Amino acid sequence: MIAYDMRYAPPAPIASVVVANAVQKRRHRSAPALLDTGSDITAIPRSLASTLQLYPIGQIRLEDVQAQTLKVLTYAVHLTVADLSIPRLEVILTGLNHVVLGRDVLNRLYVLLNGPEAVFDVRTTPLASTQAPPAPG
């Protein structure tokens, strides 16, 4: 199990990921990544794109809190999280200093969030059940 990052308020599940240029994989960096089930797509820091010398491959329309959309460029990266390696993943850039792991990645993983104990786990294989739910009645 991995401890929640207490520097976030409220504390957040932050995993470590490795992001590489999808074509030239020797260009890679590790980065903290927020597990965000509310995000449709994964995003990486803008500074990382510059370091990895990424080139755009497409566009998406990013919807904001007001449901207004903004066309942004997308990039292809090789992303590794836990024991999952995704050779090509379409991502966008943000001004944040961490990666945002969206459902495009999280839906390929087993994720356990244990909020009360501020720990989480993320794997490609089923997680051992911590406790069976109580029988009804």
Place this chain on the structure above:
Amino acid sequence: MKTLTLKETSQRYLVEIDQAALAQEPTLLETGGRPVAVLIPTAEYNAFRTWLTMRQAPAAPVEFQREVTAFEHLKPTLQEHHPGRVVAIHGGQVIAIGDDKMAVLDDVTAKFGPIPCYIEWVEPETPRRARISSAWVAQ
């Protein structure tokens, strides 16, 4: 624009705030006769943040933008012949077709190496929409 004057004081002071006016128009805050800040309605602030994000986003490279323009030009024909599929555009031409953007990128890289191209779904409304809700708070 409404103006509120702030005065330094050793005592606690209260600035009369007209919430209805704040929600409708910018309010200038000044101290010593000099403007120091402007309060703006939340909707205007959000629009400003959107503009700021757009301004900070890297501009598309010229070659890439050229392929985007080519895609838009070819779109009616593509919708007729390849609806619902993914195409890669390079040099103004379709160089790969598939059913998944990353698979098409794989195809392009395998055939031509790392060349600039635009990969997009052939759909009436492109590009597709996506949301990153945690970035809303962070921004």
